[in-house]
Amino acid sequence: MQKAVTKIVIVGGGTAGWITAGLIAAEHNADHGRLSPSPKLDITLIESPDVPTIGVGEGTWPSMRSTLQKIGIDETTFLLQCDASFKQGSRFIDWQVAANNMPNGQHSYLHPFSLPIGEPQFAIAPFWLPHKAQVSFVDAVCQQNQISQLALAPKQISTPQYSFINNYGYHLNAGKFSQLLQQHCTDNLAVKHILDHVTDIVLVDETTQTDVPKGDISHVLTQQHGQIHADLFIDCSGVKSLLLGEKLAVPFISQKHVLFNDSALAIQVPYSDDNSPIASCTHSTAQTHGWIWDIGLPTRRGIGHVYSSSHTNDEQALQQLMAYLKPDLGIKAADISPRKLNIAPGHHQVCWKNNCVAIGMAAGFIEPLEASALALVEWTAKAVASQLPPTRDTMDTIAKRVNQQFQQHWQQIIEFLKLHYVISKRSDSDYWHDHRAANSIPDSLLEQLALWRHQAPSQHDFIYREMLFPAASYQFVLYGMQFDTQPQVQLKPSMKQQAQQLFTENNQRASRLSQLLPTNRALLEKLKLNSFSKI
Amino acid sequence: MTQHVLLNSVEHKDLKVITDRSAKYGDNLWYTVTFPLEFRSVQAHYPIFFHKDTATGQFYAVALFGFKNEDNLFLTDKGWDASYVPLTLRRQPFLIGKQMVREDGIEQEQHVIHIDLDHPRVNKNHGEAVFHAFGGNTDYLDEVGDMLAAIHQGLNDSQAFIDVLLEHELLESFTLDIELDNGEKHQMIGFYTINEEKLNMLDGTVLTKLHQQGYLQAIYMSMASQSNVRDLLDRKNAQHKKR
Numbered sequence: 001m002q003k004a005v006t007k008i009v010i011v012g013g014g015t016a017g018w019i020t021a022g023l024i025a026a027e028h029n030a031d032h033g034r035l036s037p038s039p040k041l042d043i044t045l046i047e048s049p050d051v052p053t054i055g056v057g058e059g060t061w062p063s064m065r066s067t068l069q070k071i072g073i074d075e076t077t078f079l080l081q082c083d084a085s086f087k088q089g090s091r092f093i094d095w096q097v098a099a100n101n102m103p104n105g106q107h108s109y110l111h112p113f114s115l116p117i118g119e120p121q122f123a124i125a126p127f128w129l130p131h132k133a134q135v136s137f138v139d140a141v142c143q144q145n146q147i148s149q150l151a152l153a154p155k156q157i158s159t160p161q162y163s164f165i166n167n168y169g170y171h172l173n174a175g176k177f178s179q180l181l182q183q184h185c186t187d188n189l190a191v192k193h194i195l196d197h198v199t200d201i202v203l204v205d206e207t208t209q210t211d212v213p214k215g216d217i218s219h220v221l222t223q224q225h226g227q228i229h230a231d232l233f234i235d236c237s238g239v240k241s242l243l244l245g246e247k248l249a250v251p252f253i254s255q256k257h258v259l260f261n262d263s264a265l266a267i268q269v270p271y272s273d274d275n276s277p278i279a280s281c282t283h284s285t286a287q288t289h290g291w292i293w294d295i296g297l298p299t300r301r302g303i304g305h306v307y308s309s310s311h312t313n314d315e316q317a318l319q320q321l322m323a324y325l326k327p328d329l330g331i332k333a334a335d336i337s338p339r340k341l342n343i344a345p346g347h348h349q350v351c352w353k354n355n356c357v358a359i360g361m362a363a364g365f366i367e368p369l370e371a372s373a374l375a376l377v378e379w380t381a382k383a384v385a386s387q388l389p390p391t392r393d394t395m396d397t398i399a400k401r402v403n404q405q406f407q408q409h410w411q412q413i414i415e416f417l418k419l420h421y422v423i424s425k426r427s428d429s430d431y432w433h434d435h436r437a438a439n440s441i442p443d444s445l446l447e448q449l450a451l452w453r454h455q456a457p458s459q460h461d462f463i464y465r466e467m468l469f470p471a472a473s474y475q476f477v478l479y480g481m482q483f484d485t486q487p488q489v490q491l492k493p494s495m496k497q498q499a500q501q502l503f504t505e506n507n508q509r510a511s512r513l514s515q516l517l518p519t520n521r522a523l524l525e526k527l528k529l530n531s532f533s534k535i
Numbered sequence: 536m537t538q539h540v541l542l543n544s545v546e547h548k549d550l551k552v553i554t555d556r557s558a559k560y561g562d563n564l565w566y567t568v569t570f571p572l573e574f575r576s577v578q579a580h581y582p583i584f585f586h587k588d589t590a591t592g593q594f595y596a597v598a599l600f601g602f603k604n605e606d607n608l609f610l611t612d613k614g615w616d617a618s619y620v621p622l623t624l625r626r627q628p629f630l631i632g633k634q635m636v637r638e639d640g641i642e643q644e645q646h647v648i649h650i651d652l653d654h655p656r657v658n659k660n661h662g663e664a665v666f667h668a669f670g671g672n673t674d675y676l677d678e679v680g681d682m683l684a685a686i687h688q689g690l691n692d693s694q695a696f697i698d699v700l701l702e703h704e705l706l707e708s709f710t711l712d713i714e715l716d717n718g719e720k721h722q723m724i725g726f727y728t729i730n731e732e733k734l735n736m737l738d739g740t741v742l743t744k745l746h747q748q749g750y751l752q753a754i755y756m757s758m759a760s761q762s763n764v765r766d767l768l769d770r771k772n773a774q775h776k777k778r
Contacts, residue, residue, distance in 0.1 A: 157592035530591045535706055535727065 003211075003392050005231040006041055011198055011220060011243060012236035013047035015174055015374065016360025018181035020234055020381040021045050022071035025189035027385040033072035035190055044192040044230070045185070046222065058295050058302050059087055059282050059371035060169040062113050065162045067378045073184055075161035076531035081180045083297045084172040085278045085520050086154050088144045089113050090370065093285040095420060096481050098428045109138065109480025110148060110281060111370075113167040115472050116141035117506045118499070125456035125475050127499030129487035137479035140503055143510040144280075150514060151277035153523040161532035165513065169371075171282070171295045171302075196222040198237075201247040212392070216355045217243065231392065234384070235358040239365065244348060244358035254346040255414050258440055259421075260308035260431065261290050261367040262345055265321055267338040269301045272328060278520040282371065287320050288312070288429040293368060298524050304338070306367050311431040314340065343367065351406045352399035355392065357384055364410060369417045375468060376409060408464050415445040416469050416477075422449070423481045452478060454486050538653045541632060544666045547650065552628065552675070553662035556615035560656050561627060563610060565601040568623045570693035571753035572685065578760035580609075580617040582767065585697070585706055585727040594697045594706065594727065595690075596757065601767065602713055602721045608770040622686050628654030631683045646687060648680060696750050703741060704733050705754070711764070716772045729758050 008024060010017050021043055029039035068078055078084060089112035096107045118124045118141075128140045138145045144166050147154070154168035185191040200221040204212045212218070219229040220243075235243035244250050256262060279296035290307030305321040321338060329336070347364025351357055359380045365373065383402050389395040421435035422445070434440060448461060457474035478485070518526070556562050566586070569577050574596075577583055581598040588595060598621045600607040609616050632649035635642055650657065663675040672680075700706050707730040711723040734754065737745075745751040 156589065158587040158589050159592075526591070530593055533587070533592060533594065533701065534704070535701075535708060 003231065005389055005391060005395070007230045008041055008043045008232045008234065009220065009228055009230035010043070010045040010234040010236055012238060012360075012362070013045060013178060013182065014236060014238065014360070015178050015181070016238075016362075016377045016381075017045055017047065017234075017236035018178055018185055019067065019071075019374075019377055020236060020359050020384070021185045021191045022181055022189060023067065023378075023381040024385045024388070025185060025191050026071050028388065030072065030189060033188070035188065039190055042192075043190075044194060044228065046194045046196060046198060046220065046225075046228065048197050049195045058174050058297070059090075059171055059293075059368070059374075061371065061375040061378075062167050062169045063375055063378050064169050065164075067382075069162050071181070071184065072188065073180070074531070076527050078180065079170075079524065079527055082170075082172045082177045083299045084170045084177075085296060085298055085524060086168045086280060087113075087171050087282060088148050088154050088166055088168050088280045090282045090284055091148065092420070092477075092480065093283060095284075095286045095291075095424055095426070097425050098286075098288075109136070109476075110145045111473060111476045111480065112138060112142050112144035112148075112281075113169060114142050114144055115167075115470065116475070117509075118502045119472060120459070122495075122498065122502065123456070123458055124499055124502060125458075125479075126488055127491060127496060128479075128503075129456065129485055130491075132479070138476060139510075141506060143506065143513055146510045146514055147517065148280035151280050151519050151521075152514065152517040153280070153520045154517075155523070156516070156518065157523060157526045157530060157532070159532065160535050165517070171297055173297060173299075194222070194225055194228070196224045198222055198242065201243055202227075203247070213354060215248070215353075216392075217247070231355065232388075232395075233356045235356055235362040236360050238361045239344065241348065241358060241362040243356050244351070244353060244362060248353050248356055250348045250350055250353050250358075252344070252346055252348055254344065255366065256345050258414055258418055258442065259345050259366060260310060260434065261306045262343050263309045263314070263317070264304050264306040264341040264343060264367075265314070265317055265338040266302070266304035266341060267321070267325075267336055269303055269325065269329065269336075271300065275521065278524070280520055284369065285324065286424070286426065287317075289431040290317070291369070292321065292324050296520075298521065304341075306343070308431055311429065311434070347410045350399075350403040351380060352402050354399075355395060357399075357402070359384070363406070366413060366417065369420060370413070370469075372413050372417075372468065376413070379409065379468070380406065405464070405466065409468050411442075411444075412462075412468055415442050415448075416473065418442065418445060419449075419474070419477060420481075423478065423483050452483070452485055455488070456485050536653050537651045539630065539632070539649045539651055541634075542629070542648045542650045542665070544670050544672075548666045548668075548670070549659050550650070550665045551658055551660065551662040552665060553656045553658065555662075556610060556620070558607075558610060561654070562615070562624065563605050563607045564624065565604055565606050566597040566599045567621050568690075569596050569598045569621050570686075570689035571596070571696050571750065572689040572692060573622055574753050574756040574760075576619045577621055578756045578763070580619055580763065580766075581621075581760065582763040583757040583760040585700075586725065587727075594701070596693060596697075597726075599764075599767065602711075602723060602771065608767055608774065622682055622689070626679070626682050626686060627651075628656050629679050629683060631687055646684070648676075648683060695748075696753060699745065699748070699750055700729075700754075703737060705730050707733075713764075713768060713771075715768070715775060717775050719775075728761070729754055731758065 010021055025043050028041045029036055089110050091108055091110050093106055093108040099106050116124050124141050128137055147166060154164050154166040159165060186193050198220050202218050202221060204216045204218045217233045219227040221227055233243055278298055283294035285292045289312035290305060292305045295302040305317050307317045343365060345366050351363040360377045387398050389398045422441055424432060426432040457471040459471050461471060577598045584597055584599055585594050586597045600609050628651040630649050632647045634645050634647045636645045664673050665676050667673055706727045708727050713721040
């Protein structure tokens with residue numbers, strides 16, 4: 001029981017496995033990107049040679065910048081090798097009402113990555129409410145709506161790597177991202193890479209190993225490499241959840257009754273010409289029974305229709321996807337054959353049991369409406385890396401903590417995604433009506449919505465620290481969707497004045513930046529010649 | 536507007552170049568690019584800092600003449616008030632051009648002198664002649680040729696110098712806060728200087744290498760040049776008193 005935790009085995013490659021390997025190795029075995037002469041941990045990643053990675057997950061949050069920096073990857077290298085571009089948020093199109101019910105064309109709004117101006121010191125939303133007829137919330141408090149409509153970058157070539165003028169994450173090619181991470185982890189961080197099939201997972205034999213808790217994983221069995229032992233096993237095996245779900249039988253909690261989408265059709269589409277603008281945000285366009293994602297990489301777009309199989313069928317979903325593609329692809333849209341993906345929306349009850357943590361799809365998966373998948377991978381991997389239990393007998397204490405936060409994160413993700421549907425006024429199918437049925441809405445979300453009728457979401461609405469979505473995210477979605485919050489009658493004049501200054505400053509910044517910033521494509525072209533500097 | 540052409544003694548035989556220093560000739564700059572090979576002369580008068588090219592994001596060294604755009608504290612009614620004017624400023628209106636020539640059947644790059652015919656210094660009546668009446672370079676043009684060669688060599692060397700500074704993380708950004716006697720405040724951002732803490736921590740082998748390359752001297756000269764900020768400040772205060 002006092003045995004030190006020194007050997008870690010990660011089962012499964014893909015972005016989840018390699019991000020986890022990179023973060024743990026960087027935290028424990030390296031200092032400032034330099035590998036320690038006597039690494040503390042022995043980290044091995046086992047990957048099946050012929051299991052294809054899912055390779056969707058192509059949008060990240062701004063957290064990916066700190067993750068990459070921590071792992072020690074140069075930003076320019078990352079951008080060029082992973083066909084990555086800059087993502088400044090998500091644009092939601094046709095979510096409020098269906099396009100054919102809008103007299104003035106499509107309704108759309110942006111959920112940007114930058115916080116409202118003045119935040120977190122000054123909560124500006126209450127001061128915008130009285131002006132909502134004149135200016136949208138996002139334009140009043142943030143520059144990214146204008147910037148992204150012009151397909152501009154969040155920074156300039158002279159901005160240091162991983163720094164920003166406007167906050168950003170990435171759009172990337174998931175396959176190439178895994179390769180870069182793998183190469184970096186094996187070349188620079190001494191992570192061992194075993195290409196082999198895991199044939200069995202073997203629990204501790206209680207009769208011979210009395211000092212190890214019952215139910216722990218003793219080793220995994222592989223085809224070529226025999227038994228591989230570890231003190232801590234990390235399950236990155238994807239939806240199969242080989243270790244946590246299958247072997248340790250941690251129950252799966254379905255969320256299909258809240259978030260119905262369980263199917264997706266994904267496709268990659270070339271640009272009509274090499275100089276087409278690269279979108280600065282993920283586009284999410286609501287459909288009658290789901291929504292379509294549209295992610296712009298420098299080399300292609302990744303597009304997919306995610307929908308509820310209980311409300312529609314694959315054929316109809318395909319037709320809608322083709323209708324979406326047709327303006328760009330023309331007649332060629334008929335030739336496409338998208339890949340079908342099945343999603344079981346939900347998550348395991350806990351992510352850490354005994355000496356096994358699941359990270360990524362092995363822990364849970366939900367529709368990518370707010371691109372939370374990689375963010376949750378990063379969060380879990382960072383939690384394991386920074387709180388790595390020193391010994392087996394301290395592991396359960398840490399596991400309890402991490403599980404608690406894991407559950408809170410999942411609850412928030414589910415409620416936040418659900419919010420997008422609940423406040424929609426679409427009425428073009430049962431799908432949208434069902435989404436607003438009270439029995440499909442978590443109680444805590446209903447309570448909060450009642451509160452937000454009278455006051456803007458604030459940090460006080462979230463009692464635990466380190467939440468994934470800040471209050472600002474709720475503000476951007478609610479007010480993007482024309483949600484009504486009663487303006488407060490009495491606002492302090494001094495604070496009103498402060499807010500007015502911030503509105504003016506924001507306006508000036510927005511027009512200055514629209515002149516100053518290069519387009520995504522122009523900046524990425526520049527990076528082929530000159531890199532971002534470190535300072 | 537600029538009109539860069541290859542200088543030649545036929546078309547340009549009558550050209551003259553005004554060498555006086557004045558705002559009307561484009562001298563009202565608050566900094567100009569410099570490089571280690573002229574640091575010794577530059578540091579005697581101007582603070583040397585580092586700055587990023589907005590077009591490429593790459594660093595270069597600059598000699599500072601003032602605290603804001605179009606504020607050159609060395610430019611007076613009587614000309615330039617310092618004995619040394621940095622080469623990248625003095626070269627105007629000439630610049631280096633590249634030309635591909637075939638020599639013994641091999642393509643080679645050759646450096647040639649270009650001139651900006653639209654530059655306000657260029658005329659036919661005043662200043663230094665470029666060519667003699669019956670052809671042949673004037674001493675002035677020879678001097679210009681030497682200057683351009685020095686700049687070319689200096690900028691190449693500067694690139695190597697900057698790479699070394701970045702490799703050893705010897706640059707750090709800083710904000711210069713200036714307060715004038717009349718209470719006016721200026722804040723200069725976007726400049727970088729030598730990170731002395733990192734410099735002091737360099738080990739012997741790295742220091743030896745820097746010394747051999749001549750960069751250790753350049754590093755210390757740029758650090759010493761910072762005391763010229765005081766001189767700039769005095770000039771600025773004096774300027775205000777005169778008004």
